[in-house]
Amino acid sequence: MNESEGLYCGDIDNLILRYQSALGYDKIYLNSHAVNDMRRDLETQIEKKLKGVHKNKICQTADGRFKTHNPQVIKKTKLELLIALYEYYFHKTPLNTRRRNTIKTLYPQWLKEYDILIEQGHRSVGSKRHYESDYRKHLAGSELENKDITKITYQEIKSYYAGITANQTITRKNLNNVKTLINHIFDYARDKNLPVINTHDIRTLDLSCKETDNEDKVYSDEERNEVLKVCISRNDVYSRCIGLMFCLCVRVGEMKALKWSDVDFENKRVFIHRSMIQIKEDGVYKEKCVDRTKGRKKKCNRYQNLSELAISFLKEQRKETAFSEYVFVSNGHPLQTNMVNRKLKHICEQAGVGYLSSHKIRFWAVTAMYDSNLPDYVIQYTAGHADPATTNHYKRPEKLGKKIEPDTWNRMFG
Numbered sequence: 001m002n003e004s005e006g007l008y009c010g011d012i013d014n015l016i017l018r019y020q021s022a023l024g025y026d027k028i029y030l031n032s033h034a035v036n037d038m039r040r041d042l043e044t045q046i047e048k049k050l051k052g053v054h055k056n057k058i059c060q061t062a063d064g065r066f067k068t069h070n071p072q073v074i075k076k077t078k079l080e081l082l083i084a085l086y087e088y089y090f091h092k093t094p095l096n097t098r099r100r101n102t103i104k105t106l107y108p109q110w111l112k113e114y115d116i117l118i119e120q121g122h123r124s125v126g127s128k129r130h131y132e133s134d135y136r137k138h139l140a141g142s143e144l145e146n147k148d149i150t151k152i153t154y155q156e157i158k159s160y161y162a163g164i165t166a167n168q169t170i171t172r173k174n175l176n177n178v179k180t181l182i183n184h185i186f187d188y189a190r191d192k193n194l195p196v197i198n199t200h201d202i203r204t205l206d207l208s209c210k211e212t213d214n215e216d217k218v219y220s221d222e223e224r225n226e227v228l229k230v231c232i233s234r235n236d237v238y239s240r241c242i243g244l245m246f247c248l249c250v251r252v253g254e255m256k257a258l259k260w261s262d263v264d265f266e267n268k269r270v271f272i273h274r275s276m277i278q279i280k281e282d283g284v285y286k287e288k289c290v291d292r293t294k295g296r297k298k299k300c301n302r303y304q305n306l307s308e309l310a311i312s313f314l315k316e317q318r319k320e321t322a323f324s325e326y327v328f329v330s331n332g333h334p335l336q337t338n339m340v341n342r343k344l345k346h347i348c349e350q351a352g353v354g355y356l357s358s359h360k361i362r363f364w365a366v367t368a369m370y371d372s373n374l375p376d377y378v379i380q381y382t383a384g385h386a387d388p389a390t391t392n393h394y395k396r397p398e399k400l401g402k403k404i405e406p407d408t409w410n411r412m413f414g
Contacts, residue, residue, distance in 0.1 A: 012049060015042040016083055018109050033282060034115045039079055046082040053089050058082075101194055103185055104145045107135060110188040118280055125278040125285060131181050138164055138178050149186070150195050157182065157202055165207045172209040179204065218363040219246075219356060226351040228309070237320065238343035240313045241328045241335060245358060247310035249365035249382050252341075252358045253277065256334045257289045258327045263314060265306075272384060273301035276334060287334070295386040302381050366394035 019035075019042055058068045058081060066081045067074035071088055075081040111132070117123040139145050144152065144160045165175055179202070186199045219227070224246055231243035245255055250272055257274035264270065272293065279288045293300045306314070317327060326334050340358050348355040362383065369379045380391040 012042070012045050012086065014105065014108055015045065016086070017105075018112050019079075019083075032116050032119055034112060034119060038112065043079050043082060046079075046086050050082070050085055050089065054085050101149050101189065102146050103139060103149055103182075106149060106185055106189055107139075110185055113188065114184075115280065121279070121290065125280055130177065131184070134174075134177050134181050139181070149189050152197065154197055154202060157197075157199060158204075161202070161204050162207055165204075165209050168208050168210040170210055171212050173212070175204060175207070175209055217356065218360055218367055219353070220364075221368070223351075223353040224364060226353050227347055230347045230351045231313075234347070235316060237317065237328055237330055238335070238340060239347065240317045241340060242344050242347060242358070242361075244310055244313045245361045246364070247307050247313070248272075248304050249362055249369070249384075250304075251275065251294060251362065251384075252337050254293060254384075256287075256326075256328065256337070256340075259325055260318075260321075260327055263306075263327065265311065265314075268306045268311065269303050270306055271301070271303055276337075287336075289334070293384050295384055297386050299381075300384040300386055302384055304382060363394050366391060 015038060019038055054068070056068050056070050058066055058078065060066055060078075061074070065074055065076055066078045068081065068085070071085075073081055073084050073088075075084060111128070114123060114128055114131075118125055118128060142160065144156065147156070161175065161179070164170060164178065179199075183199050186196050189196045190198075228243055228246055231239040231246075241255060245252070248255075248270070253275040254272050256276040258270070258272075259274065262271045262273070274289055274291055275293050276287050276289055279286055314327070321327065321329055324332075328335050330339070337358070344358055345355045366379060366383055369382065374382075376388060376391070380388050383391050383394065385391045
């Protein structure tokens, strides 16, 4: 190995692979912020790497191409020229034949493409953060992470799943999250024509997972009533928003995106079909209103009836934001989720109720609908779930306090 080979930088290799992968996509992808940032970053890193190594100037020809000599190289773009010089000085074999593909090396490439999907509105920032957290907790540093992905077998992944669930250390939900992440990475490898197994076929129902204690993870009817009393007495924008959430079955993002055009006072109902999502734009995280709910399907849009209490919250809010597009605004802007939860915590403290996040209000709503013996399909529609299994997850039967009457028991088993 000569001196220049000792300067090898894996980060540059990763960037080159991602850039070369991007060349196969359409113009919209190539002109995205993420790809432009990738180009600039790669160009800067290679120029820094070549400083003092390649001593001849890079010139632009009359036809717009870039060239240099010793070695003699001419390319359509400056970046392509820099990549060729990098390969010449630091590697004897081409990158795509030299480099071993592992979960560790493919993960950042997949994550970069996920950024593009976020920019295009196909994925959410929240999901990306969950994937990053799951990778750090479960895959980073594991033996599986550094194996050649083309040689990983069905049994090796099944053994990995058995290892992370050993002694019931994680819940079934945690396991499914890790499986989804691995499926994404292997799907990405398959898209790049790497011969990998189909990880979706790996079954884990035979693995024992940690049981989830859901007993206290929902507001009770009594707690809801105490919270509502405080919301009515405080009568500010956050209190009215939280109070209305306890009168409906909505996500906090749907409540923040609610517009006055969605409210039908005459027929006493509200149309839930929008949501506030977090996006990344020009490297900055922002919130954006989109005409869809989390379910991403039209069947997840739904009408919900307004009770007299719900109407009273809306009419009080109407007095303050009669000329606003959105129902709930603060300083001229839709509410922030962290502030909604912060205010909910204060309200719970004032009501003498244990704090649970605004998302747990939906758990109360679904449980209350089951308690009222509404049909399953009605509950699923009202909750805006595409999958009935998701609706069932929100049910907390232990909070219903239902007991089988002795006469019924004797009739069944007497």
